[in-house]
Amino acid sequence: AQSVAQPEDQVNVAEGNPLTVKCTYSVSGNPYLFWYVQYPNRGLQFLLKYITGDNLVKGSYGFEAEFNKSQTSFHLKKPSALVSDSALYFCAVSGGDSSYKLIFGSGTRLLVRP
Amino acid sequence: ETGVTQTPRHLVMGMTNKKSLKCEQHLGHNAMYWYKQSAKKPLELMFVYSLEERVENNSVPSRFSPECPNSSHLFLHLHTLQPEDSALYLCASSQDRGILGQRTDTQYFGPGTRLTVL
Numbered sequence: 088a089q090s091v092a093q094p095e096d097q098v099n100v101a102e103g104n105p106l107t108v109k110c111t112y113s114v115s116g117n118p119y120l121f122w123y124v125q126y127p128n129r130g131l132q133f134l135l136k137y138i139t140g141d142n143l144v145k146g147s148y149g150f151e152a153e154f155n156k157s158q159t160s161f162h163l164k165k166p167s168a169l170v171s172d173s174a175l176y177f178c179a180v181s182g183g184d185s186s187y188k189l190i191f192g193s194g195t196r197l198l199v200r201p
Numbered sequence: 202e203t204g205v206t207q208t209p210r211h212l213v214m215g216m217t218n219k220k221s222l223k224c225e226q227h228l229g230h231n232a233m234y235w236y237k238q239s240a241k242k243p244l245e246l247m248f249v250y251s252l253e254e255r256v257e258n259n260s261v262p263s264r265f266s267p268e269c270p271n272s273s274h275l276f277l278h279l280h281t282l283q284p285e286d287s288a289l290y291l292c293a294s295s296q297d298r299g300i301l302g303q304r305t306d307t308q309y310f311g312p313g314t315r316l317t318v319l
Contacts, residue, residue, distance in 0.1 A: 121307065130205070130291055130310035177244070188257070189308055191244040 089114040091180050093192035100168045100199055108163040108195045110178030118182040120161040121189065122152055125175040134176075137161060148172070168199045204228045205311035207292050213317045214282065222277040222314045224292030232297035233275040234308060235267060238289040250275060251297045282318045289313045
């Protein structure tokens with residue numbers, strides 16, 4: 088069965104420092120991988136996705152993610168965090184025998200302090 | 202968020218009420234989804250419609266009844282809900298590639314309806 092794990096409930100980082108939000112996945116075959124962000128009282132906003140090609144994917148708002156097949160990971164990164172990046176981040180995967188589904192992780196709350 | 206709109210944004214209802222949530226997508230997609238987001242729980246997929254046909258129903262109680270009259274509109278009809286149904290209900294849409302694509306591509310979400318059941 089497909090699954091996604093976000094091992095950290097919360098990540099704290101100082102403004103200007105690099106940030107990483109971790110995601111690992113389990114899916115048969117080649118995965119499609121996604122990152123979404125959710126601000127308070129809002130829906131999920133698409134940040135970036137990996138389908139094929141270059142393992143480093145660049146997305147919105149300066150975020151990027153690196154696909155690592157051997158470690159089955161898709162960590163979200165940003166070189167310099169902003170206070171406005173504080174939000175809830177979700178990793179998701181589609182693939183295997185559940186083609187219509189996006190399987191979401193439990194979410195990681197990012198808190199960027201000034 | 203203007204690509205997928207949801208109304209109402211907030212809804213308070215009693216357990217005996219009947220209400221409906223509405224979702225509309227302006228992206229030309231052919232698949233639409235209902236998700237439930239509760240505090241401290243992962244997003245739960247409730248229903249999937251592709252080309253206006255329901256293709257997945259994740260064992261959702263019958264007090265939730267979806268309707269997809271066309272590829273742009275999706276409704277969730279609610280009746281005799283329980284307090285534990287209080288949650289944020291999210292609608293999403295995507296371009297379903299069908300047999301050829303085999304995978305769902307990017308799903309775009311609406312802002313959600315915050316439902317409180319008293």
